Amino acid sequence: MNFSSLNTHLFRPIAGDNGPHMLALLVELDAFLDPAQLIDEPTPSQVRVFIRDYIANHNLRIEIESGESNESKSAPEQYTYSRLRDTGWLREERESGYRYVVWMSQDGRRLLNFLQSMSAEHPSLGIVCLSVRSNLAEVVKDPTSGSLIRKAADDMESFLNRMRALVGNIREIHHQLNHGSSQVHGRFEFYFNEYLGELFLPNIEKLALKGNPKLHGNKILKLANKIRFDSDLLEECVKAYKRSDIANSSKDLVENDLDRLSKAFEGIEPLFAKTQDYARRITRRIHEQIKYTVHTPSNIGQQIQFLLEKIGQDDSVDKLPSLSIGEELISGSRLAKPKTKPIEPSESSRRQQKPLWEKRAYNQLKQEHIDFQKCNLERVDKYLEDSLRGRTQVTTDELTIKSPDEMMAALHLRLLAQGISKTHVLHPLQEKYQVSFDDEEAWTTLEAMAGRRLVIRRIKDIEDASYGK
Secondary structure, X not given: OOXXXXXXXXXXXXXXXXXXXXXXXXXXXXXXXXHHHOOOOOOHHHHHHHHHHHHHHOOOOOOOOOOOOOOOOOOHHHHHHHHHHHOOOEEEEEEEOOEEEEEEOHHHHHHHHHHHHHOOOOOOHHHHHHHHHHHHHHHHHOHHHOXXXXXXXXXXXXXXXXXXXXXXXXXXXXXXXXXXXXXXXXHHHHHHHHHHHHHHHHHHHHHHHOOOHHHHHHHHHHHHHHHHOOHHHHHHHHHHHHHOOOOOOOHHHHHHHHHHHHHHHHOHHHHHHHHHHHHHHHHHHHHHHHHHHOOOOOOHHHHHHHHHHHHHHOHHHHHOOOOOOOHHHHHHHHOOOOOOOOOOOXXXXXXXXXXXXXXXXXXXXXXXXXXXXOOOHHHHHHHHHHHHOOOOEEEHHHOOOOOHHHHHHHHHHHHHHHOOOOOOOOHHHHHOEEEEEOOOOOEOOOOOOOOEOEEEEEHHHXXXXXXXX
16 A cells, blocks of 8 residues: 555544544444455445344444534434435445445555554463574474475564564553553453553463463574574575575575574564563552552451441441431441550561581482382393392292392382383393282282282293293
């Protein structure tokens, strides 16, 4: 759109007090006059009926602007239709005979789409830096995906522009809260609705918690420099640009995209700092206004309870409820109460911290105990060899437990009977031993263990026996 050919009269209907209502009406009109939805273009009378129904359904009161059509006594729909037609929003033309048709001008439709895009929700700011970092890491890992550099640079520039818009919006809110309406109630409503609801919670909070540029800054710049100063990697990226049909693909173009990405990211940190600074200012300003505007006694709950107890003790309580409460019931709570004596300070015993060597010794013993309980392949293997002693098989009834190592090895035997994965520490033992539960489902008589009896066989002895048969 060329500014020299823009119809500036389009702003007149949406610039007055009726501006928000007019914008909402224009959105509905744009959908009503959409050529893709219509078999035939509507007539002026049909458009006026649509405007009349919209005004009636939304209980709107369209005020006639001062200085325009003061002498006319036209209906609101006629006035609205004429105003939109005269300012260039609607086009009216005679089609054939005496039939007129109406459509929305192209400039008006473009302006309306632009205004709608200003209030559209953008993707979360908290995932842009992480996405750029992932794209660059993918290029370093696989140079054939070098076209992701262009996407990362575009995303970072878009992120920078959105940060500029965010700083501009928070500045406007800061100005409105400091120099806006003198009514404190209006400022509070503006703070909680416009600032917290529309700006802080959806954008600044997510940006500070998830998308803080400081979390990804060093990694992004490191990856960008790694690509820039690696000639072989740059050549692969140029080939990837050509495969993606990017115009004028060359080494300089890839370096230019990396420069755009780096410069855009370097500009984000000061903008991010400004958002945090303005957020603190606005919060501090509203806190001061609440502090000096809303006066609530700290002991209001105690006063209400005192009043209720006094009413309940009165002899005339049977006559309540009445239209009023006597002055004698509440006069006592209005009197000033003497300050209570402050509690005299007393010496408190200071808690002595444990010596550092004692804490280290405790942590070391705790870690040794945890390591001792872990599955140990050599410990279980040695225990099985000592238990078999040349025999073909042995049960848990015949095992002996004389040390903590033997106890842990006997407990871990049950894992071999239950079945373990290939990645388990004890999996190599399944090639040497076969551990299974007793078919009789009898309980073991070993005092140190509890559970079903286990049968342990050496696999080599089993193979030799089957070979002999």
